[in-house]
Amino acid sequence: MSREVMEYDVVIVGGGPSGLSTAIKLKQLNPDINVCLLEKASEVGAHILSGNVFETKALDELIPNWKELNAPIKTKVTKEKFLFLGKTKSLSWPTWLLPKVQQNHKNYIISLANLCRWLAEQAEALGIEIFPGFPASEILYNEDGSVKGVVTQDMGLDKEGNKKDSFEPGMELHAKVTVFAEGCRGHLGKQLINKFELNKGKDPQQYGIGFKEIWEINEEKHEEGMVMHTAGWPLDNNTYGGSFVYHAENKQVFLGYVIGLDYQNPHLSPFDEFQRFKTHPAIKKILEGGKRISYGARALIEGGLQSLPQMYMPGALLVGCDAGTLNMPKIKGSHTAMKSGMIAAETIIENLKENRSLSSYEDKFKKSWVYKELYAARNVKPSFSWGLILGIIFTGIDQILFRGKLPFTLKNKHADHDSLKPSNEMPKIDYPKPDNVITFDKTSSVYLTGTNHTDNQPVHLKLKDHNLPISYTLEKFDEPAQRYCPVGVYEIQVENNLKKFVINSQNCIHCKTCDIKEPSQNINWVTPEGGGGPKYGNM
Amino acid sequence: MKILVAVKRVIDYNVQVRVKEDGTGVVTENVKMSTNPPDDNAIEEAVKIKESGKVKEVIAVTVGEDKAQETVRKALAVGADRGIHVKVDGIIEPLAVSKILQKIVDKEKPDLIFMGKQAIDDDCNQTGQMLAALLNYPQATFASKVEVKEKSLEVIREVDEGLETIEVNIPAIVTCDLRLNEPRYASLPNIMKAKKKPLEQINASDLGVDIKPRIEQIKVEEPPKRKAGIKVASVAELVQKLKNEAKVI
Numbered sequence: 001m002s003r004e005v006m007e008y009d010v011v012i013v014g015g016g017p018s019g020l021s022t023a024i025k026l027k028q029l030n031p032d033i034n035v036c037l038l039e040k041a042s043e044v045g046a047h048i049l050s051g052n053v054f055e056t057k058a059l060d061e062l063i064p065n066w067k068e069l070n071a072p073i074k075t076k077v078t079k080e081k082f083l084f085l086g087k088t089k090s091l092s093w094p095t096w097l098l099p100k101v102q103q104n105h106k107n108y109i110i111s112l113a114n115l116c117r118w119l120a121e122q123a124e125a126l127g128i129e130i131f132p133g134f135p136a137s138e139i140l141y142n143e144d145g146s147v148k149g150v151v152t153q154d155m156g157l158d159k160e161g162n163k164k165d166s167f168e169p170g171m172e173l174h175a176k177v178t179v180f181a182e183g184c185r186g187h188l189g190k191q192l193i194n195k196f197e198l199n200k201g202k203d204p205q206q207y208g209i210g211f212k213e214i215w216e217i218n219e220e221k222h223e224e225g226m227v228m229h230t231a232g233w234p235l236d237n238n239t240y241g242g243s244f245v246y247h248a249e250n251k252q253v254f255l256g257y258v259i260g261l262d263y264q265n266p267h268l269s270p271f272d273e274f275q276r277f278k279t280h281p282a283i284k285k286i287l288e289g290g291k292r293i294s295y296g297a298r299a300l301i302e303g304g305l306q307s308l309p310q311m312y313m314p315g316a317l318l319v320g321c322d323a324g325t326l327n328m329p330k331i332k333g334s335h336t337a338m339k340s341g342m343i344a345a346e347t348i349i350e351n352l353k354e355n356r357s358l359s360s361y362e363d364k365f366k367k368s369w370v371y372k373e374l375y376a377a378r379n380v381k382p383s384f385s386w387g388l389i390l391g392i393i394f395t396g397i398d399q400i401l402f403r404g405k406l407p408f409t410l411k412n413k414h415a416d417h418d419s420l421k422p423s424n425e426m427p428k429i430d431y432p433k434p435d436n437v438i439t440f441d442k443t444s445s446v447y448l449t450g451t452n453h454t455d456n457q458p459v460h461l462k463l464k465d466h467n468l469p470i471s472y473t474l475e476k477f478d479e480p481a482q483r484y485c486p487v488g489v490y491e492i493q494v495e496n497n498l499k500k501f502v503i504n505s506q507n508c509i510h511c512k513t514c515d516i517k518e519p520s521q522n523i524n525w526v527t528p529e530g531g532g533g534p535k536y537g538n539m
Numbered sequence: 540m541k542i543l544v545a546v547k548r549v550i551d552y553n554v555q556v557r558v559k560e561d562g563t564g565v566v567t568e569n570v571k572m573s574t575n576p577p578d579d580n581a582i583e584e585a586v587k588i589k590e591s592g593k594v595k596e597v598i599a600v601t602v603g604e605d606k607a608q609e610t611v612r613k614a615l616a617v618g619a620d621r622g623i624h625v626k627v628d629g630i631i632e633p634l635a636v637s638k639i640l641q642k643i644v645d646k647e648k649p650d651l652i653f654m655g656k657q658a659i660d661d662d663c664n665q666t667g668q669m670l671a672a673l674l675n676y677p678q679a680t681f682a683s684k685v686e687v688k689e690k691s692l693e694v695i696r697e698v699d700e701g702l703e704t705i706e707v708n709i710p711a712i713v714t715c716d717l718r719l720n721e722p723r724y725a726s727l728p729n730i731m732k733a734k735k736k737p738l739e740q741i742n743a744s745d746l747g748v749d750i751k752p753r754i755e756q757i758k759v760e761e762p763p764k765r766k767a768g769i770k771v772a773s774v775a776e777l778v779q780k781l782k783n784e785a786k787v788i
Binding site: 004006042043045046111113114117129131134152155156164165166168171216293447448450451452530535537538 | 551553554555557560569570571573721722723724726727728730731
């Protein structure tokens, strides 16, 4: 198919914190540079979901006068708590005994989606062309194998892939440098990592699934600026995870739960663990009398430095969590993602001007504070493979006594899709029924995400082997997709005594968990028609 | 010939609308907004007619706050030639919009005026009809098919009983149903071209029309929650419940 072509100096794929920071920094360094940014959501921010307690370090460097420019960063952290939860009890851990990286008194409680909307305004004011509703669906290569650019998604195909009357072919966007900023498990990033073997010699990447709900709670229970984290119940000692409860502005509470996708029990349902967590007396008392107004979920990267792939290749760079720059013990990735984008921009400017190799990205990255942070953080997540208690003891020693300077590096041993044990060897988990007051089912939750994909388009969750879910995954693991998907995309239905694997792709909220956790890597997430997916507000 | 198409910026149809706690309206802050869906059909029809050669120019007009310009830009990206944005802050009622559109019609003298049959936010379904009255033009509402003839339009209307075919003289007002057509996608090059198309901005206060609200809004509240259903054991029980509890038969 012949497609129209547009030429740019730089094409950026993804309008999150890393992509937008790359764009802004590029224009700051060279106002004449020609930059376009593609975003698959219907608007910038609509696919952004994050806690978020924000460290302003990178933004201070990028836009020092962000306060004057009315950035949506208003709620300073005023109070902190850390709770260990037992089934009914809770133990408050003194915050002065927390590692420094987990102390937040200089940070802000923000909505990352709103920050991205603001960053997009700043970028557009500098002359960046932002195209929401245009997913990059394919990578283009030059004859010498270097990245040439991307193709935007074809619009107006029916289920079978035939052109409808409204068919609008995708366009080729060619660039001198293409920046991939798709966030955790970007579907093009994944292809690049494989093709250029960017993860050669690195540990397997580690992921988590993060849930978030926004609640409007009673005024007397609301403590604006309060940040609380918990560990422990309802997860067992062998499952990595914890919660966050942030009291934001307007009587809102950002409440969430993160579970490591290296969990072993296929009966575990991350969604139901999160729902169950809210029934703990220490949490329930905050929510009672309040109302849930938003819901969403997104996978996040936890592998840190050991799993960080090489971030440059001929003609392209990976930034933010498309590579994996999140700082796990800090539970923060926005500032590191932004900084990685800014470093990428500096690299690109030198590359275009002086023809310096893009490999200088990695040298610059290694000299930056991001690398220092990630280096100090590197042993925390792997130590939790020994269980919660040993993990905490080790982290105390590593982070408080040695400040991340222990003379060895622990490894991330297994990929998350390899961690499941056969369902008949693992205990079944009996989750309580939702009460529709504090806890909810997936159906009412997906409704709050505003997700939608136009009817009659190709299914964007591709199975490599269509028989595998029933013939193998159901048999061996009781098809865990039914449980790890946070919105119930995957179902096993029985028709005339025959079991059928059903994919309700219109419900997908682009979290990428299936692409990560499917034991045989049988599910491949690709971009649906532009503008599809969730319509998050202030997530 | 020239077609004027009125478009409105509303909360996106996928968003779950939330009522403000104080009952004064719905939350629009940080909520995804889009073009009112049947207005997309109106634009599409106008552009199609232009492509058939029967019309020279398509003008998109919107009435609303600054950000409503996005809606006009989108219309320009799918084929409208130029845009007009009449700036008004806050909520504006259908009568006021009709009066503003009347002024625009006086100025632009279009042969046809298209718009969606109703807006999905207030569901008024009044603007087209009121504008027709103000201009004393014929109207064809709920159009699911439009055929342009020499000096008239043949319009098929979606009515309760089925389909009604009428013929109206030009100039006329057509309000469009979702079945009228399938709106096209805006392509990247066309979005870029749209940025360069003319977009005139007018302050509503300069038009000399009285747009003061005529309706007093007392309270906005959520519909009552639907109670969970029950399973009945037999047809007899169902009939009994429909008779005695639901009292519908």
